[in-house]
Amino acid sequence: MRLTKILFLVLSVSFLNACQVPKEKKAPNIIFFLADDLGWADVGYNGSQFYETPNIDQLAQDGMVFTDAYATHPRCVPSRYSIITGKYPARAQIPGPGEGKLNVRPGDEGKLKADEQTIASALKDAGYATLFVGKWHLATSGTMPLDVGFDVNIAGGHAGSPISYFYPYNEGKQKGKKAPIHGLEDGVEGQYLTDHLTDKTIDWLKQQHATKPEQPFFAFVSHYAVHEPLHGKPEYVKKFKQKLKNMSYEGEPFIKEGTGTTKMHQNDPEYAALIYSMDESLGRLLNTVDEMGETENTIVIFFSDNGGLSNRGFNPRRVATSNQPLHAGKGHLYEGGVREPMIVSWPGITEAGFINSSVIIGTDFFPTMLEMAGADLLPEAHKDGRSFVPAIKENEQQYSDRAIFWHSPVSRPHATGDINCSAIRLDNYKLIDFYDEKRVELYDLSIDLEEQNNIADVKTERVGILLKRLENWRKEVNAYMKVIDK
Numbered sequence: 001m002r003l004t005k006i007l008f009l010v011l012s013v014s015f016l017n018a019c020q021v022p023k024e025k026k027a028p029n030i031i032f033f034l035a036d037d038l039g040w041a042d043v044g045y046n047g048s049q050f051y052e053t054p055n056i057d058q059l060a061q062d063g064m065v066f067t068d069a070y071a072t073h074p075r076c077v078p079s080r081y082s083i084i085t086g087k088y089p090a091r092a093q094i095p096g097p098g099e100g101k102l103n104v105r106p107g108d109e110g111k112l113k114a115d116e117q118t119i120a121s122a123l124k125d126a127g128y129a130t131l132f133v134g135k136w137h138l139a140t141s142g143t144m145p146l147d148v149g150f151d152v153n154i155a156g157g158h159a160g161s162p163i164s165y166f167y168p169y170n171e172g173k174q175k176g177k178k179a180p181i182h183g184l185e186d187g188v189e190g191q192y193l194t195d196h197l198t199d200k201t202i203d204w205l206k207q208q209h210a211t212k213p214e215q216p217f218f219a220f221v222s223h224y225a226v227h228e229p230l231h232g233k234p235e236y237v238k239k240f241k242q243k244l245k246n247m248s249y250e251g252e253p254f255i256k257e258g259t260g261t262t263k264m265h266q267n268d269p270e271y272a273a274l275i276y277s278m279d280e281s282l283g284r285l286l287n288t289v290d291e292m293g294e295t296e297n298t299i300v301i302f303f304s305d306n307g308g309l310s311n312r313g314f315n316p317r318r319v320a321t322s323n324q325p326l327h328a329g330k331g332h333l334y335e336g337g338v339r340e341p342m343i344v345s346w347p348g349i350t351e352a353g354f355i356n357s358s359v360i361i362g363t364d365f366f367p368t369m370l371e372m373a374g375a376d377l378l379p380e381a382h383k384d385g386r387s388f389v390p391a392i393k394e395n396e397q398q399y400s401d402r403a404i405f406w407h408s409p410v411s412r413p414h415a416t417g418d419i420n421c422s423a424i425r426l427d428n429y430k431l432i433d434f435y436d437e438k439r440v441e442l443y444d445l446s447i448d449l450e451e452q453n454n455i456a457d458v459k460t461e462r463v464g465i466l467l468k469r470l471e472n473w474r475k476e477v478n479a480y481m482k483v484i485d486k
Contacts, residue, residue, distance in 0.1 A: 039308020055283035063345030076336035086366030086382020117381035121149030134222035232273020240269035243252030260417025313417035
């Protein structure tokens with residue numbers, strides 16, 4: 001009798017376990033970490049000897065490095081527009097007619113429109129808690145982060161840079177020219193902006209995990225660093241001043257190029273300190289995710305919005321860095337202006353240390369993050385983007401057969417020495433059309449990443465094919481073509 005009861009209990013428990021519905025796995029968390037004006041050559045894993053980026057380098061070792069990743073534009077606003085919308089900025093005429101005109105605030109013309117679908121709204125619809133922290137720079141009003149799908153906005157406003165990296169940030173000699181950075185009013189005198197944004201992000205991550213651990217989160221961490229002004233923490237500036245004493249450089253510190261000059265050496269301790277603090281922020285965020293027990297379910301994407309500030313026009317401004325061996329920098333459609341450092345860490349999916357040469361551009365993040373989240377793609381929204389999840393999962397080069405485009409119709413010869421142009425890359429060939437001057441340049445990036453050997457006169461047939469595709473694309477997206485004298 002006793003044996004019969006025992007068998008009955010065992011069978012009953014087994015039956016209940018067999019009928020129990022397995023708990024649904026939470027969708028992966030996503031941290032999109034965006035640096036500002038950080039050049040491809042500004043990180044240790046790409047060869048910088050002066051700057052120190054231990055956390056970025058570790059992420060590169062643990063995750064997948066993309067060697068051929070591009071911003072859609074060599075300046076902040078258009079590039080960020082593409083990341084948020086999955087569209088080329090030329091579709092919205094960003095930059096466009098309002099740029100450079102008196103009494104028109106940058107961003108009023110061609111700003112992010114209220115009816116545009118964003119990656120934040122799409123992930124929110126998929127059940128994600130959404131956070132934006134840092135530099136927004138996509139509107140003066142109406143389409144701030146809270147208006148386009150973010151649950152929480154900390155510090156995201158119109159400003160493209162602070163007056164100072166030390167609290168109160170937007171007060172000082174230029175007081176009145178920039179609005180306060182909202183959400184950081186609790187700062188204390190001298191508090192460093194990069195640290196403050198990191199603290200706020202950590203607070204939100206911990207609160208989200210404590211109150212809704214079952215809900216996946218999307219944290220868009222958009223640092224103002226390393227955009228000018230070049231203000232580093234004193235202890236880090238001192239560190240790099242000391243390091244500079246032991247550095248040696250060959251050649252001239254600047255060379256004349258185009259309408260201005262190009263910086264050839266990475267040797268600014270203030271800029272090195274800015275980078276070091278930004279890298280430190282990444283490390284702190286990753287440590288927080290680990291303490292929360294979420295590392296294995298958190299995707300981290302590291303990117304920069306455009307190339308490093310290495311050029312100046314006839315304005316004798318201070319420039320931050322050198323993008324060597326890449327040609328030129330911020331403002332230019334040469335590789336130094338648009339090729340970016342990019343890392344993806346997706347635990348259980350990315351192969352540690354894998355080097356991926358797939359051609360990626362800023363429009364691709366929107367559909368990629370949707371696919372990572374297990375959400376439906378929205379082709380009409382992110383119409384210029386293509387998910388690179390297959391490239392990640394298959395550990396191989398993808399999309400070398402598609403053309404990618406750039407359009408820069410509002411030059412800044414005084415600031416960065418660039419002139420109006422468009423560009424196309426297809427396979428390893430990149431053509432730049434300086435349409436105002438009716439001339440083109442063609443480079444084979446497989447053997448000339450430095451873009452020193454213009455082969456347009458040799459590859460005339462290829463020039464014709466690429467130029468025709470570029471012209472057709474400009475017509476398709478209604479690209480703004482009017483020449484504006486700035």
